[in-house]
Amino acid sequence: ILNVEQSPQSxxxxxxxxxxxxxxxxxxxxxxxxxxxxxxxxxxxALFVMTxxxxxxxxxxxxxTLNTKEGYSYLYIKGSQPEDSATYxxxxxxxxxxxxxxxxxxxxxxx
Amino acid sequence: xxxxxxxxRYKVTKRGxxxxxxxxxxxxxxxxxWYRQALGQGPEFLTYFNYEAQQDKSGLPNDRFSAERPxxxxxxxxxQRTEQRDSAMYxxxxxxxxxxKAFFGQGTRLTVV
Numbered sequence: 001i002l003n004v005e006q007s008p009q010s011x012x013x014x015x016x017x018x019x020x021x022x023x024x025x026x027x028x029x030x031x032x033x034x035x036x037x038x039x040x041x042x043x044x045x046a047l048f049v050m051t052x053x054x055x056x057x058x059x060x061x062x063x064x065t066l067n068t069k070e071g072y073s074y075l076y077i078k079g080s081q082p083e084d085s086a087t088y089x090x091x092x093x094x095x096x097x098x099x100x101x102x103x104x105x106x107x108x109x110x111x
Numbered sequence: 112x113x114x115x116x117x118x119x120r121y122k123v124t125k126r127g128x129x130x131x132x133x134x135x136x137x138x139x140x141x142x143x144x145w146y147r148q149a150l151g152q153g154p155e156f157l158t159y160f161n162y163e164a165q166q167d168k169s170g171l172p173n174d175r176f177s178a179e180r181p182x183x184x185x186x187x188x189x190x191q192r193t194e195q196r197d198s199a200m201y202x203x204x205x206x207x208x209x210x211x212k213a214f215f216g217q218g219t220r221l222t223v224v
Contacts, residue, residue: 006153043218087151103152103153
């Protein structure tokens with residue numbers, strides 16, 4: 001099974017700060033890269049599905065970029081709010097392999 | 112149904128008993144995944160199906176774990192002779208095809224006492 005790495009493991013930021021974290025994946029045989037948001041006691045929900053090198057997706061204050069050649073994606077949150085507190089997961093599906101998740105980055109936004 | 116449905120939501124069982132966890136995916140979704148999720152951690156892959164065919168079961172921890180999806184819709188994850196270390200949240204997800212995002216069920220919290 002392919003390895004998907006996320007860093008940092010956890011992050012504490014003040015309300016209003018901008019932040020970002022990383023997902024690293026095998027650059028060979030790239031198919032797509034998913035980002036999910038997971039709030040405690042709920043199920044993970046998809047944020048973005050990214051397929052093209054250089055792709056940038058945006059949803060409100062959250063955006064993501066993709067570099068398939070070097071095998072990484074960044075997730076950015078601008079002006080963090082307490083409601084952004086969650087675990088952010090990336091997942092890497094390949095054509096012949098299952099949807100494999102990283103361990104996640106746990107974000108805590110302190111008011 | 113409108114979303115992925117898992118049952119039961121909570122299961123407490125005695126060590127040594129067998130348990131069956133059910134997943135009812137979104138209608139028409141091709142792929143169905145089973146994950147195990149420890150507290151605060153990302154989902155750990157167990158196995159997945161495309162239609163009724165089990166594509167990969169390399170994530171199943173040992174031969175006490177098995178899964179089936181006989182008609183390409185509902186799936187059952189079975190754990191035989193449960194042990195305390197099997198206690199976890201078991202999540203099911205479905206995807207419309209090999210490219211789309213995954214939709215997760217609410218999970219089954221299994222506790223082995």
